[in-house]
Amino acid sequence: MDTKHRILDEALTLFSEKGYANVFVADIAERVGIKAPSLYKHYKSKQAIFNAIVEEMNRRFSEEAGALRIDGTNAAADAEIYKHISEDELIALGNNLFLYFLHDDYTKRFRKMLTIEQFHDKKLADVYTKKYVDDPLSYQGMLLGLMVTAGVLQTEDVNIMTLHFYAPIYMLLTICDREPEREAEALKTMEAHIRQFNRIYARDEELIQSK
Amino acid sequence: MDTKHRILDEALTLFSEKGYANVFVADIAERVGIKAPSLYKHYKSKQAIFNAIVEEMNRRFSEEAGALRIDGTNAAADAEIYKHISEDELIALGNNLFLYFLHDDYTKRFRKMLTIEQFHDKKLADVYTKKYVDDPLSYQGMLLGLMVTAGVLQTEDVNIMTLHFYAPIYMLLTICDREPEREAEALKTMEAHIRQFNRIYARDEELIQSK
């Protein structure tokens, strides 16, 4: 009975590496440890496997909001901490987001699969943009907005500030998906990015005083 | 004789929309206006067509440096102008880069194809990163570096500044590839991004004076 789930798991791995069309049902079966025809006891077709993966992803999506927080465990409710956040905590926020997206096995495979398949189906394109663009921008925009309200950060346009925070992270992520050997370099760049982000957007007390 | 080239052109279009594995030789032939077997008078195999596309791209790559400049026609030699650049010119720089990447038909199709095929072949992954990450960062880093030297912009880390300039452009580009209907929105965001970039990194005379 667990086989049914293992099929999805192995199929996702293969789809994320080669793309749907280049994966053979027999490959999936082999990894699961059964023969190809036996797969059909669990799923009607290869396409049905793909669909099941997408459905499972939809179920998992709601669970992931936590990845965007500073320590990944606190509820978003205690937004209080964002009102007196330190640079190190901001780095932790970025690192957490980055490492979660990068290393969470399921997330990573699913993202790579979407990257490959995004142009085949408008729905997949929409999922991709929502999941890796709109949702992160929206959630982080909320957090950074809190910091602006609290006076920790300053800007005339929170949305663009959020773009400045997230776009480099996104770009580094796509680099690491493509070339995992650049991960260490990317992590360094990440930290330098956030430090400079903080320097740029932090309320500059000295400047304020001097005016 | 022109057929040979038209095959590459139509094949690239199809590969960029569906990915190599989902394109049939007969599809390519039909678009060219011939039958599938006739393709083999020009190319040994489907794979050979793909390879020829990649080779042609390599030839074209050197021509594209110009796209990264302000008006796309001046030689990089007159780097002088970057030493007293205005905000509008900076926006032109970003817009030019963005619109070239977005609309140049060949570039666009090739980029989409690479996006789909990047995980199939390490070489393609490397090409992608070089072309859409490292090269733009390097070239723009040079330009922005000039501006810093000239005192138009200020920063402690030109590379991160360049990342802050380019990463949002890159991200908007990938959005538009995926969802062309968001192009207008992306262009607005682009401009807001560059204005804020300029505001942030422009040498703040007032601040300098007041210290």
Added chain:
DNA sequence: ATTGTAGGCTAATTTGGATTAGCCGTCAAG
């Protein structure tokens, strides 16, 4: 005990799609 169903296997079957064979018209070069 019996039965039925879940899940596995081997051996077809089907099918789609790349490639090959072999023919034919055109046209430029001798």
Added chain:
DNA sequence: CTTGACGGCTAATCCAAATTAGCCTACAAT
């Protein structure tokens, strides 16, 4: 005017990969 290579066509061929058929075992429920 004839020949050969270029480029197109139709009709095979080939083959890999999805799917189906049909059988078998284990085991849970009645």
